Amino acid sequence: MTRPLVRPPRKNPILRTRMPTLPPGSRSRVALGLTAAAARGRFELQVCRDCGTVQYPPREACRVCLSHRLDWRVQDGAGELLSETLLHHSNELFYRERMPWRLGLVKLDCGPLIVAHLHGDCVGAPSRVRASLHLDRAGQAALVALPEKDTPNMADDRQLREMNCDPKFRKILITDAKTPLGLALVEAVVAAGADLVWAGQAEPWKKPPGFERLAAIPQVSLVPLDLTNSRAVKDLAGEIGGRVDILINTADYHRNFGIAARDGIETARAEMDVNYFGLLRLAQEFAPAMRARGADGQSSATAWVNVLSIFALSNFPPHGTYSASKAAALSLAQCLRAELSPAGVRVINVFPGPIDDEWNQTLPPPKIAPARLAADIVAALRGGAEDVFPGDIARDWVARWRDNPKGLERELAAQQL
Numbered sequence: 001m002t003r004p005l006v007r008p009p010r011k012n013p014i015l016r017t018r019m020p021t022l023p024p025g026s027r028s029r030v031a032l033g034l035t036a037a038a039a040r041g042r043f044e045l046q047v048c049r050d051c052g053t054v055q056y057p058p059r060e061a062c063r064v065c066l067s068h069r070l071d072w073r074v075q076d077g078a079g080e081l082l083s084e085t086l087l088h089h090s091n092e093l094f095y096r097e098r099m100p101w102r103l104g105l106v107k108l109d110c111g112p113l114i115v116a117h118l119h120g121d122c123v124g125a126p127s128r129v130r131a132s133l134h135l136d137r138a139g140q141a142a143l144v145a146l147p148e149k150d151t152p153n154m155a156d157d158r159q160l161r162e163m164n165c166d167p168k169f170r171k172i173l174i175t176d177a178k179t180p181l182g183l184a185l186v187e188a189v190v191a192a193g194a195d196l197v198w199a200g201q202a203e204p205w206k207k208p209p210g211f212e213r214l215a216a217i218p219q220v221s222l223v224p225l226d227l228t229n230s231r232a233v234k235d236l237a238g239e240i241g242g243r244v245d246i247l248i249n250t251a252d253y254h255r256n257f258g259i260a261a262r263d264g265i266e267t268a269r270a271e272m273d274v275n276y277f278g279l280l281r282l283a284q285e286f287a288p289a290m291r292a293r294g295a296d297g298q299s300s301a302t303a304w305v306n307v308l309s310i311f312a313l314s315n316f317p318p319h320g321t322y323s324a325s326k327a328a329a330l331s332l333a334q335c336l337r338a339e340l341s342p343a344g345v346r347v348i349n350v351f352p353g354p355i356d357d358e359w360n361q362t363l364p365p366p367k368i369a370p371a372r373l374a375a376d377i378v379a380a381l382r383g384g385a386e387d388v389f390p391g392d393i394a395r396d397w398v399a400r401w402r403d404n405p406k407g408l409e410r411e412l413a414a415q416q417l
């Protein structure tokens with residue numbers, strides 16, 4: 001059984017900060033299909049459209065009939081552990097620093113034979129396991145064999161924790177804790193074992209319902225943070241920037257209407273100021289310190305979460321300028337991901353459908369409840385995904401967007417949800 005993680009000791013400030021090492025990060029173009037699946041938290045393998053063979057490792061052609069018609073399809077992952085080995089030597093610096101490392105040979109029920117990182121709770125071969133795909137610290141897909149059923153403290157496994165961004169014992173900044181989502185998220189990360197939560201508030205005089213309860217949680221520390229104020233962001237980064245392990249940007253400025261229904265650009269400018277420039281200000285002030293702390297062991301900087309919107313993928317005209325600001329934020333978040341990845345800090349983009357809050361009041365259901373969205377964000381931190389589509393609407397939109405982006409644009413133009 002995995003022993004529960006103990007609180008890591010405080011970092012000795014005299015010790016030099018180590019440079020982060022990463023597992024091997026190069027993949028062939030076709031193998032990036034695995035990474036795309038892992039980024040969405042799915043276990044997908046190549047399936048031949050002509051003969052039905054499921055194959056691994058990914059190839060340009062089917063290993064049985066040489067067909068090029070290969071599709072990535074979700075697989076079950078159940079399989080049999082045939083043998084295991086404990087690695088005591090590696091030429092890769094990343095693994096050398098983490099020896100010994102457990103690996104297993106697994107025969108999947110769907111066909112292929114795989115070598116996978118083996119969770120500490122998997123009993124010896126032969127035994128049943130379930131394979132899953134996780135993003136590793138280099139941001140590439142890695143196969144992990146997990147025990148067939150969940151075990152206590154499973155997420156505390158030493159090897160698994162190298163691939164996940166579990167909130168347990170970590171220090172977390174939530175940039176706007178006063179929105180319905182911010183409130184739910186503070187409670188969710190505290191329940192997940194966060195060591196300390198800095199709850200940002202742009203307007204300290206506002207006391208939304210539920211705020212008193214939040215302020216009374218011992219792990220929560222309220223901090224002033226207005227993302228439209230460069231000085232305020234800089235000051236807070238100077239104070240806590242070197243200690244933030246996970247940053248969750250929940251700040252959001254949302255007004256309805258498209259282009260013609262509104263005069264002037266003030267509202268659109270305010271949306272950009274929070275949703276786009278706010279993210280840029282945060283990134284400039286907080287990312288350098290997080291990048292430097294990617295190798296701080298158990299309590300390293302590990303993730304940056306952006307709460308975007310499914311409207312970032314394709315414009316929803318009734319919320320037109322808001323969609324544009326979220327599209328800009330998405331593009332910037334991709335740049336941030338590239339800049340943080342050498343440090344092993346993961347950028348997770350969350351694309352919820354309409355949230356059940358005051359600005360989506362006129363939209364018909366289904367809408368995602370803030371508590372459910374907060375739970376999905378914690379699950380993404382634990383599960384190792386980097387693109388998250390919580391809620392039925394988001395999942396439906398992204399499926400249609402992948403299948404036929406022009407079709408979705410036309411449907412949204414007709415204001416169909």
Ligand SMILES: [Zn+2]
Pocket residue numbers: 048049050051052053062063064065066067
């Ligand atoms: Zn085939």
